[in-house]
Amino acid sequence: MGVSALAPPPALVETAHAFRALFDADVVWLAVRESRARSAVIRYAEGARDRHGLGVRVTPGIGVGGTVLLSSRPWSGRTSAEEGLSPSERALLLAERIEAALVLPLLSGAGTTGLEALVYVGSRQSRIFQDGAIEQGLRLGVRLARRVRNAQRLNEATRRWSLVAHHGVDRGIQMPHHIDDVAHAIAADARRLLRSGTAIVFLVDRLSRALHSVAVDGVDPPAIRRGQVLPPGFGAAGRAIDTRMPFVTTDYAASPVRISDMFADAMKTWTPVAALSVPLLFETEAIGAITLARASDRPYSDDDIQQAEIIATEATPLLMRARAEAESRQRQHGAAEMSRLAEMLTKTRDVSVVCERLVHSVIPLVDGWDCTVWANPDHLIIASSRGAPVVRQELPGRFSSLVRKVAFEAVTFWTPDLTNDPRLPHWSEGHRSHETVQDRAVLAVPLPSEAGVIATLAVTGMTGRVFSEADIELAQGLADLAALAMANARAYHDVQLSKAAVLRHEKLVLAGRLAAGLAHELRNPLQNAVGFIAEMREAAAAPEALTSGFEEFPSLLKHAHSELRRAANIVDRLLDYVRERKPAFESVDVPQVVAEAVALVSSAAATSGKRLTVWPVDVPLRVQADAVMLKQVVLNILSNALDALEGPGSIDITARLEPDVASPGRVIVTVQDTGRGIPPENLPNVFDLFYTTKEVGKGVGLGLAICQAMVEQQGGTITITSPGAGQGTTVTFELPAER
Structure with missing residues (x-):
């Protein structure tokens, strides 16, 4: 052994x-x-x-x-x-x-x-x-x-690929650059290991199923370059992906592969080449292919095919992980940007301002170079200040056909090279004169409305750029927000809506955001309840139900009732947040309110070995506030602190007066726990509606949002700090001291 x-x-x-x-x-x-x-x-x-x-x-x-x-x-x-x-x-x-x-x-x-x-x-x-x-x-x-020797070199190559992938993650590289680095390392080593003139890594676009070359190493054959697009099933790569097997030929031009019209003429100038393409298989899915080529007098052997399959097996998980990690980071950043843009757009009544903010938001979000918004192929609404020619109609014909396709079909379309994509009409005129244009990759998404597409957003990248699923999702998300804002703006100006109508539109925007979060949180308990009820129905319909009894019904009813109560609680808490009950101001003794809130949770804390300490104060601390709302704020904060303690731990509650020369000062209440803490990158999101790090069923992300609303209604502020994960959290709120 x-x-x-x-x-x-x-x-x-x-x-x-x-x-x-x-x-x-x-x-x-x-x-x-x-x-x-x-x-x-x-x-x-x-x-x-x-x-x-x-x-x-x-x-x-x-x-x-x-x-x-x-x-x-x-x-x-x-x-x-x-x-x-x-x-x-x-x-x-x-x-x-x-x-x-x-x-x-x-x-x-x-x-x-x-x-x-x-x-x-x-x-x-x-x-x-x-x-x-x-x-x-x-x-x-x-x-x-x-x-x-080949096994050793492949082992060295896979270590290099892993280093490239991990280095990209550590540096926080954005999606296109991260995939490019990993794919190029794979292409370079595959070409060297199999002694080939050219190696190309293709990835399948999940939206269109087209193949996009993300890395080319070696001698570029005519009409083949990084960013090359192959329709589904075309080329050696398409053949390998369709069959889930290696494809090998001693003469590519004479092989039975499908060739697009764009390359038919170019292939006539090629010297005979042998080609080998192996699919990149992840479980049952083909995510791409590696294609290699060299002179036809050195055809690929069975050992070469086996070596290429091993390379593909090692490369696939690295490409998948690189794409997943980069897209995850991008989506996290994009969620915050979409929330910020949504807040800005709800206050905008000018179409040009909407488009300007859209353009400025989408470029950094998808790491684009230039961006424009078109009402139609002949009407430019706005463009960024970079002055790139592609999205300004300086490449005749092709860009117009792309915008028309998006506008008329209401579909997202992207290409890594506007001048070299067989899916678009072939315009030979002016093609060579624009070979020096560097940003020929284009992502175009529709701005939809009930009446149809009202505009098209086009963002460019360097030629050969592969736009990821995260790029497409985020660009479309921003376009959807902008489309809604544009519809509101046009309705406001064109129809001169009354104030009530304007408020209804604003509520629609807010309701859309709330509905998305609410639907996400309600789905789990409602699906669970439906599942329990379905089990009871199946049991009741069974022939043996009359003889075997209904022993499991009480348990199933209990579970269904619990899940429905959880859904109802989510709705109740959301209504508390939305209604914003006006506070009933009165003179409130802050230490007394804190003591009452602590008394409500002290028994549960003691049972689980968690220590609550309220530090005494030696001066009166009174504020003008709503006592019920203030107690609810303290209770929510204490509940979060107890949840953060994974096992025994401590919570310290302090209240103090911070004097001010020009005013009675401010009463500051601090709740500090020794729990799991909050990573720095998550701190900006803690007050966002429906944002939570708790497990499903233990929190819906409403508590802190409600606390913030209640404190601000009473003229105060609330903040959260944490040194980092595993280092505890400090929540501080302050209110104006009573005169």
Whole structure:
């Protein structure tokens, strides 16, 4: 059985197994030479009793292995009498009680430059390795050397890919650059490992199913470049994705692949090339393909195909993870930006201002270069100040057709290269004169309304840019908000709505935002209740229901009732927030209110081992406030603090007066817990409606929003601070002291 710190490449396992069988050995160690390194490192052992030898480095000139590295000639001898062993070799062999050893080079070419690995063959019995067997071992090494070398280089490549992916995450790189870096590293190594002239990484766009080349390494064939678009099923990549199998041909131009009209003429100028394309498979989904090409006099072999499949298997999860991590960060940032824009747009009554804010918001959100809003292909409403030609109609024909497609079909459309996309009408005139335009990638989304598309938002990126699902979602989300604001603005100016009508439109905007959050929070309890009721209906309809009784009905009814009560509670709390009951001001003793709130939760806190401490005050602390609302604020804060304590912990409550020369001062109440804390990036969102970090069923994100509304109604402020995750939280609210 092999011993390895991690799952070893199959080529190493098969090589070690072949040598162990050939020499009937007890143990075989495989020391692989790293790229551009003279030394070799033991990466795999078969028959060893432990992992002692893994990672041992064999240095040229040191030990018998080092001698073989320098001479490329085999060595054999008894370990007990051999003085040439290095300390690490001696320790390795003695640990396994090896009496006789043989060291063979694995040569893929002449001389030491072709030495790819060393094989240590060990026997626990004293024996002599015969010359004939050694010659067989050398021939076996020649056959397996290239496979071992390829396995080592692939292992090095995958480590590089992982470093690129993790480095991008650590630097917080935005989506297009993160995918570009990882894909280009994969393309460069795939081309080198398979000795090809060109390597292209394609990814499938989930919206259109078209293929987009995200990385090209090597010599660019005519009409093939980074950002190339292939319709579904076209090209070698499309063929590999459709069949979920490698596609190989000795002459690409003569192969049965589907070619778009745009490339038919270009292919006539190509020299014959052999091509190999392997799909990138994630479970049952094909997310893309890697296509390689080289001169047709060097067709791809079965070993090449197998190596390409291994590369694709290693590359797929890295590409998926890179895309998922980058999109997750982008969506988190986009949610805050959409909330900010929504707040601004609800106060805007001017169409040009709406469009201006839309343009300024979308460029940083999707990492775009330029942006415009078109009422139709001939009517530009607004553009950013960068002056890029693509979205200003300086590329005739194609941009007009793109805008018309979006406007008439009400669909989102994007292309990595406006001048080189077979899905758009072919306009040969002026094509070459605009090859120097760098931002030919375009994402266009409709601004929808009940009457149809009222405008088209177009944002550009560098040629070859792949717009992600997050880019499309965020751009469309901003466009939807802007469309609603534009509809409100036009209705206000065109129809001269009354004040009541204007308020209704504003409420529609707010209701839309609230409805989205409310629907999200109500869905779980309502689905659960429906599930429990469905179980009762099925049980009641069963023939044996009359004889077996309804033992489970009380439990199912209890669960259904609990979930419906939870849904009702969400609605009640939302109504409390929306209605904004006017406070009944009176003179309130703040320490008394705090004591009453603490008394309500102290029993539950003590039961779970959580300590509540109210620090005494030595001066009167009175404010003009609504006592009921003030107690509700303190209760909500205490409840959150108790929830934040995962096990025993403490909560300290203090109240103090902060004097002011020009006024009676302010009464400040602080609740500090030792709970799980809040990460810095989440602090700006804690007062947002429906924002919560609690588990489903334990919070809906209304408590702090209600607290903020109540405190502000009474002329106060409320803040939350936290040093970070696991370091506790401090909530502070202050109110004007009573005169």
